[in-house]
Each structure stands twice: as C-alpha cells, then as structure tokens.
Amino acid sequence: MGKLTSTKVKAAKPGKGADGQPTKQILVDGEGLMLVVAPTGARNWMLRIKVDGKRRDIGLGSVDDGAGANAFAAGDKRLDDTPLMLRKRLTLAEAREKAAALRKLAKAGGDPVTERDRERVKVPTFAQAMKDAHEALKSGWSDKTAKAFLASLEEYAVPKLGGMRVDLIDGANVIAALAPIWTDKPVMARKVRSRIGQVLAFAKARGWRRDALPDARELRTGLAKQDQGKNFAAMPFAEVPAFLAGELGKDATASRFAVLFTILTAARSGEVRNATWEQIDLEARTWTRPASMMKMAKGHVVTLSDAAVALLERWNPDKALRTGLMFAGVKGGPLSDMSLTKALRTAGRVETVHGFRSAFRDWAAERMPTIPAMVAEMALAHKVGTATEQAYLRSDLRDMRRALMEAWGRFAAPSLSGVAENVTSLRTAATS
Structure with missing residues (x-):
C-alpha cells in the first residue's frame, strides 16, 4: 500500500529553502511512484524505474484531486474516456495504475516511454x-x-x-x-x-x-498455388548458331540487329535498346554502360567479341553516323521491348529475348568448364560472392571475361568471327 493518500496529495505544497523561498518537494508513494510539487505549486506524478540498468524518470501527468473546474460530482461517471496512458490529469489511484503498468512492461524488457506515448502517435492509413x-x-x-x-x-x-x-x-x-x-x-x-x-x-x-x-x-x-513456369523461355544454346545465321541472312533492321547484339553480349533487352554509340569503343572492344541503365545501378563494362564488333560495323559502316542510339526506332527514340519480341516471333521463335542470357549461361557451364562460374556471372552483370568476397575482389576479371565472350561469339556467330565452320577451340579461347 502506498504512503500517500488523496488528502495528502490535495494538501501537498512546495518545500522551503534556507532562504525561505519555495523549492521543489518530492513526496514518495512507493515502488518508484512520486508526487513532485514544483515551487509554483504545480503537482505532477513521476515514476522512477530502471530500464536496461539505467535510471529513468518518467512523467505520468499532473494531479487530478477533484478540485476546481475539473471536479465531478460524487458518483458521476467520469466524462474523460481517454485511455489511461493518454490522460494528462491523474488521480492517485490512476497514477498508481499507470505506474504499475509501466513497471510491468519495463520488467518484461519493453520501453515504458514508448508504451506511454504509443497512442499519442497518429497512425496513418x-x-x-x-x-x-x-x-x-x-x-x-x-x-x-x-x-x-x-x-x-x-x-x-x-x-x-x-x-x-x-x-x-x-x-x-x-x-x-x-x-x-x-x-x-x-x-x-x-x-x-x-x-x-x-x-x-x-x-x-x-x-x-x-x-x-x-x-x-x-x-x-492463403493463396492459390501459382504456375511454376516462372523462368523466361530460353532457346537451347545448341540452336543459337543456326538462329543467328538465319537472321544474318535477312534484311538489316534495327530490331533484328538489336536482338543479335543482345545475344552476342548476353545483355538485357533494355540495356541494348538504350545503348548509344558514345558508349562503344570499337578499338578497345568495350561497351561501357553507365549505372543509370543497369539493373544493379552499378556501371559495367562489356567486352566485345570479334563477332559483336563485326555486327556493329555491318549495321553502321559509316563512322561519321555513329552517334546517339545504336538501334533507334522509327521515330528516333529507343526501340520498345515489344519490337525485339516481334523480331523473334517473325523468325518463328517462341522464346523471350531475356532467355538468351540463360542460353549463354548454360553454354558457359557446359562448354567452358575451365572458366570459373564467377566469370560468367560477371559477364551477365550479376552480383557475385558474399559481401566479404566482394570486399576483397577488386578485379572485374576483364581478361577472363574477354576470353569467355570471344568463345561465345565464335560459337554463336562463326561467320562474323572469321571462323569457317562452327568449331570453337575452347581451350585456346579459355587461355588466350
């Protein structure tokens, strides 16, 4: 049972200093609950407890002693239906109840201040x-x-x-x-x-x-089972050379050549559709893609094979015209994703453009066993390794990626690579 009574709370006054001036007085009720009387006479409840081993003084509200404008007739129902934790004026009984709830929460490892203020926060929709x-x-x-x-x-x-x-x-x-x-x-x-x-x-x-x-x-x-066909439809890599040979024998259109360049670079459709000649260095045989066009928001340099370089030179042989978008649409802007899909459908294929990345990855796994898997993942601009491995791996393995992409170009488009037949010396490509 607490030491305070309603009468004592109502009669509580400030203390007096040595100079006779009013000072703060603290009256203890028990179990951390205290009544703090300010020099002005204002009376407030405070709870002193330990939270995570540290002392915390938590304000609970001011005193409601039933006097003045806030008084209620005996037996009347309280007009204030505000939850206890939100009440700004508290009777002795209410202060004890609120203090007990916060003490219990603190002992359970919770934050009593957060609980006290929780319902004050306006929760949005x-x-x-x-x-x-x-x-x-x-x-x-x-x-x-x-x-x-x-x-x-x-x-x-x-x-x-x-x-x-x-x-x-x-x-x-x-x-x-x-x-x-x-x-x-x-x-x-x-x-x-x-x-x-x-x-x-x-x-x-x-x-x-x-x-x-x-x-x-x-x-x-709680939801129906989804169709498990989540992967992009991909062309078996063994069929890629015949497909490229057939497409190279047709008219050169922006959408058709964009598909072929996508295949030879194992790039994403959007990266090719937004590629510009200014990103291409045919002498260095690189395609430098800025972070703004990459899925991982990180710049990436693609090594261009002989086949990829030959394809670009066939598409635009005039160096003076190599500015802006490499594969512009009819109105001068980037090709739509559907335009590349249409090129595949016109060729009688049901696969997706994105699926050629899977074809490249399967080919690398089966036909280039001497090249580490990490190299193929880097060629696809995928994040590789754990955070620790990434911290120590400072190289982009460009030489190994160049060997891999050169081998892919020789396999997929031997005519563009200067290879008479579709025969790729994998050991040579892997170690060159």
Missing part, C-alpha cells in the same frame, strides 16, 4: 504510409523503381488496403489484396506483395505499427 515510404526511400532507388513502386501499389493494393490504418493490416488483409492477381499476374503479384511488406516495415520503423509483419508462409498458404 496504408495509402498515406505508402506515400511517406516512397518519399523517404526513393532517393535510394532508380526513377524506374520509384515509379513502379507507387504505380503497382496504387493499382493493386490501395483499392483493398488504402483506407485501412497500417497498424490494423494483417495477413488476411494482404491476401485479400493479392488474390485477384495472384494467379493471373504472378510476377506482378509477387512484386506487390514485396512492396506491401516494405510499406508495413516502414510503418513499424516509424512507430505506427507494433505487430510483426505478415509472414510470407502464411500469405502463401
């Missing part, structure tokens, strides 16, 4: 939290990623989650948002799931959410 997360995080993203983040969530998540407070969104709510696109648009659905998670994680970091994020396994359990 998912739509607002999404915008706040986008604004805070976009500086670390490319423009394309930032735009895709907002566009996908506004289209697929906001209709179901937009008006909900972020602290109330659970797995069932996320499942309801994803269900309409989960099997029809599996790739987009997985991106939306990830981005919803980003928004909720951001909300948790800002103190708007206390519960754990919806578990990925829980979400999968």
Whole structure:
C-alpha cells in the first residue's frame, strides 16, 4: 500500500529553502511512484524505474484531486474516456495504475516511454504510409523503381488496403489484396506483395505499427498455388548458331540487329535498346554502360567479341553516323521491348529475348568448364560472392571475361568471327 493518500496529495505544497523561498518537494508513494510539487505549486506524478540498468524518470501527468473546474460530482461517471496512458490529469489511484503498468512492461524488457506515448502517435492509413515510404526511400532507388513502386501499389493494393490504418493490416488483409492477381499476374503479384511488406516495415520503423509483419508462409498458404513456369523461355544454346545465321541472312533492321547484339553480349533487352554509340569503343572492344541503365545501378563494362564488333560495323559502316542510339526506332527514340519480341516471333521463335542470357549461361557451364562460374556471372552483370568476397575482389576479371565472350561469339556467330565452320577451340579461347 502506498504512503500517500488523496488528502495528502490535495494538501501537498512546495518545500522551503534556507532562504525561505519555495523549492521543489518530492513526496514518495512507493515502488518508484512520486508526487513532485514544483515551487509554483504545480503537482505532477513521476515514476522512477530502471530500464536496461539505467535510471529513468518518467512523467505520468499532473494531479487530478477533484478540485476546481475539473471536479465531478460524487458518483458521476467520469466524462474523460481517454485511455489511461493518454490522460494528462491523474488521480492517485490512476497514477498508481499507470505506474504499475509501466513497471510491468519495463520488467518484461519493453520501453515504458514508448508504451506511454504509443497512442499519442497518429497512425496513418496504408495509402498515406505508402506515400511517406516512397518519399523517404526513393532517393535510394532508380526513377524506374520509384515509379513502379507507387504505380503497382496504387493499382493493386490501395483499392483493398488504402483506407485501412497500417497498424490494423494483417495477413488476411494482404491476401485479400493479392488474390485477384495472384494467379493471373504472378510476377506482378509477387512484386506487390514485396512492396506491401516494405510499406508495413516502414510503418513499424516509424512507430505506427507494433505487430510483426505478415509472414510470407502464411500469405502463401492463403493463396492459390501459382504456375511454376516462372523462368523466361530460353532457346537451347545448341540452336543459337543456326538462329543467328538465319537472321544474318535477312534484311538489316534495327530490331533484328538489336536482338543479335543482345545475344552476342548476353545483355538485357533494355540495356541494348538504350545503348548509344558514345558508349562503344570499337578499338578497345568495350561497351561501357553507365549505372543509370543497369539493373544493379552499378556501371559495367562489356567486352566485345570479334563477332559483336563485326555486327556493329555491318549495321553502321559509316563512322561519321555513329552517334546517339545504336538501334533507334522509327521515330528516333529507343526501340520498345515489344519490337525485339516481334523480331523473334517473325523468325518463328517462341522464346523471350531475356532467355538468351540463360542460353549463354548454360553454354558457359557446359562448354567452358575451365572458366570459373564467377566469370560468367560477371559477364551477365550479376552480383557475385558474399559481401566479404566482394570486399576483397577488386578485379572485374576483364581478361577472363574477354576470353569467355570471344568463345561465345565464335560459337554463336562463326561467320562474323572469321571462323569457317562452327568449331570453337575452347581451350585456346579459355587461355588466350
């Protein structure tokens, strides 16, 4: 039982200093709860406890002794329905209750100040939290990623989650948002799931959410099984030489030659469609791609094989005209992704342009066993190794990549490489 009584609280006055002036007086109730009377006569409750081994003095609110304008008639229902943790005026009984709750939380390893202030924070809706997360995080993203983040969530998540407070969104709510696109648009659905998670994680970091994020396994359990055909359709690497030979015998169009250059460099479609002549050094046989056009947002130098160089010289033999986009569309801008796909369909192929990267990787694994796998991954501009390995690996293995890409060019396009037949001396290429 505490030492204070309602009568003592009501009668509490400031102390007096040696000079007779009012001073702060502290009256102890027990278990860390104290009544602090300021020199002005203001009375406030304070809780003194240890949190993580350190003393903390936590203000609980001012004294409500039932006097003055805030008094209530005996037996009346309190007009203040504010939760206990948010009340700014507390009776002795309420102060003890609030102090007990915070002590219990501290003993359990929690932060009593966070608990005291938790409900003071105005929790935003998912739509607002999404915008706040986008604004805070976009500086670390490319423009394309930032735009895709907002566009996908506004289209697929906001209709179901937009008006909900972020602290109330659970797995069932996320499942309801994803269900309409989960099997029809599996790739987009997985991106939306990830981005919803980003928004909720951001909300948790800002103190708007206390519960754990919806578990990925829980979400999968509540959604239909997706088609497992997630990989890009790829042409078997053994068929690549015949395909290139057939395409080289046709009219030279921007989309057709863009596909061929994509194959010979194992590049991504977007990287080729946005490539400029200024990035190409035919004498050094390199294609220097800036970070702005790379998926990993890191600049990358591609080594050009004899076949790739010959293809570019055939496409544009006039050096004076080698400026701007290498493969411009009809209106002068970059080719669309669909234009490259159309070139494949015209050739009677059902694979994707991106799938040629897989064909290159399979070829490297099967036909170039003396070249480390890391070299092929670097040629694809993939991140390789652990963080520690990356810290120590300062070389871009350019000489080994050049040998690998030269061998690929000889295999895929022997006519452009000056090889009479489709026979590649792998040992020579690997060790040259």
